[in-house]
Amino acid sequence: MNRKMLQPPVKARMVEMFRSSLRCPGQAACTNGGRSGRRETWSPAGQAGLLAGVRAKACHCSRFRAWRASRCACYVMALLLGAALPVEGQPPLQEEKLQRVVSRGLDWLANTQSRLGHWSANEGRYPTAMTALAGMAMLCEGSTTTQGKYALNLRKAVDYLVSRSRPNGLIGDPTRDDHYTYGHGYSMLFLSQVLGEEEDEERRETLVDVLTRAVQFTGEAQTAAGGWGYVSARDGHGFDEGSTTITQVQGLRGCRNAGIPVPKEIIERAVGYIRRCTLDDGGVQY
Numbered sequence: 001m002n003r004k005m006l007q008p009p010v011k012a013r014m015v016e017m018f019r020s021s022l023r024c025p026g027q028a029a030c031t032n033g034g035r036s037g038r039r040e041t042w043s044p045a046g047q048a049g050l051l052a053g054v055r056a057k058a059c060h061c062s063r064f065r066a067w068r069a070s071r072c073a074c075y076v077m078a079l080l081l082g083a084a085l086p087v088e089g090q091p092p093l094q095e096e097k098l099q100r101v102v103s104r105g106l107d108w109l110a111n112t113q114s115r116l117g118h119w120s121a122n123e124g125r126y127p128t129a130m131t132a133l134a135g136m137a138m139l140c141e142g143s144t145t146t147q148g149k150y151a152l153n154l155r156k157a158v159d160y161l162v163s164r165s166r167p168n169g170l171i172g173d174p175t176r177d178d179h180y181t182y183g184h185g186y187s188m189l190f191l192s193q194v195l196g197e198e199e200d201e202e203r204r205e206t207l208v209d210v211l212t213r214a215v216q217f218t219g220e221a222q223t224a225a226g227g228w229g230y231v232s233a234r235d236g237h238g239f240d241e242g243s244t245t246i247t248q249v250q251g252l253r254g255c256r257n258a259g260i261p262v263p264k265e266i267i268e269r270a271v272g273y274i275r276r277c278t279l280d281d282g283g284v285q286y
Contacts, residue, residue, distance in 0.1 A: 106141055109134045110153050117156030128164055128172035128183030131157050132190040139190070144197040158194055158207075161187050165210045169217030179230035181221065181244045188214050188251030192258040211260045218248050219266045226273030242286045245273060 113119055119130040135157040143150040145158055164187075165171050171187040172180040188211060195207045221232035227240030228248045249270050256262040277285045 102141070106138060106150065109137060110150055113153055113156065117158075117160035124176070126177055126183060128161065128177045128180070129186050131160055132183060132186035135161075135190045136186070136193070139193055145194060145203075146197075146199055154194070158191065158203075161191060162206060162210055165213065167213075169213035169215075169220075171210065171214055174231075174235075179244075181228055181230055181232070182247055184214065184218070185228075185244070185247030185251040188218070189247075189254040192251070192254035192260065195258045195260075208260065211255050211258070215252065215255050215260055215262055218252060219263060222248075222266060222269060225276075226269035226271075240273070242274075242277065242284070245270065 109119070113134070117131070118127045119134045120127040121130055135154060138150040138154050138157075141150060142148055143154055145151055145155045148154075161171060164173060166173075170180065170184055171191075172183040174180050177183045191207055191211055191214075195204065195211065198204045198207060217232075218228075221234075222228055223233040223236075223238050223240040225238075225240055227242070227245040229236040229239040229241060229244055233240070249267075252262050252267065252270075274284070279285065
């Protein structure tokens with residue numbers, strides 16, 4: 001892999017998605033509309049901040065820290081994205097070392113994918129979230145479902161997530177995907193990026209259907225305060241918090257950019273939720 005391989009349109013979109021999600025000084029939102037919670041802030045700057053920010057985003061909750069697959073996927077994404085973001089005054093990453101680390105990480109993901117096309121955490125948990133995160137890492141390398149070293153892995157991952165789409169629009173299985181909102185949001189983000197590169201008309205139509213229903217589910221799962229919790233507002237009795245809210249906003253933006261209709265009021269309520277969590281000094285409550 002050389003640096004030229006890291007520049008296809010899908011890579012540019014993924015860079016912008018992660019840049020935008022890390023742009024404000026505090027990236028966590030707040031619990032229950034900002035009425036209580038602890039304050040967490042950071043100010044990512046350049047490549048170093050991006051690497052730290054992506055790791056913090058994916059490992060925000062303690063549940064993620066034990067997930068080897070998610071750590072590997074997120075570190076690989078951080079390296080891939082960071083390689084395209086040079087920081088003035090900092091020495092560049094050694095090209096050969098970067099290539100080795102990225103290649104080994106991606107190969108590890110490819111070799112640990114199940115025959116059914118998914119990845120999972122300890123004891124087979126969180127297969128939807130793990131699959132979407134691993135798939136995004138492979139997309140960042142430059143592979144698509146039709147081209148590249150990991151094309152077969154990506155096709156299997158897409159097929160698995162499509163098979164997890166439920167009639168109500170949820171991507172995932174509530175019996176296996178504890179706190180299923182994470183997996184749903186990551187799947188929207190991943191599949192929306194795949195849609196932009198999919199050349200097969202039948203597969204495109206399937207993805208459009210899955211994502212359209214996923215957006216509808218996300219809208220119905222939003223709380224009255226404008227955020228999201230670990231499960232839908234109905235299942236969670238109106239509980240919401242910051243990390244899950246961000247996953248839904250990222251997924252919705254990916255869908256909108258791919259041409260999937262996203263009701264404006266859903267975004268406006270989410271923006272209002274995050275603004276209410278923001279303190280006068282720029283800190284954002286969790």
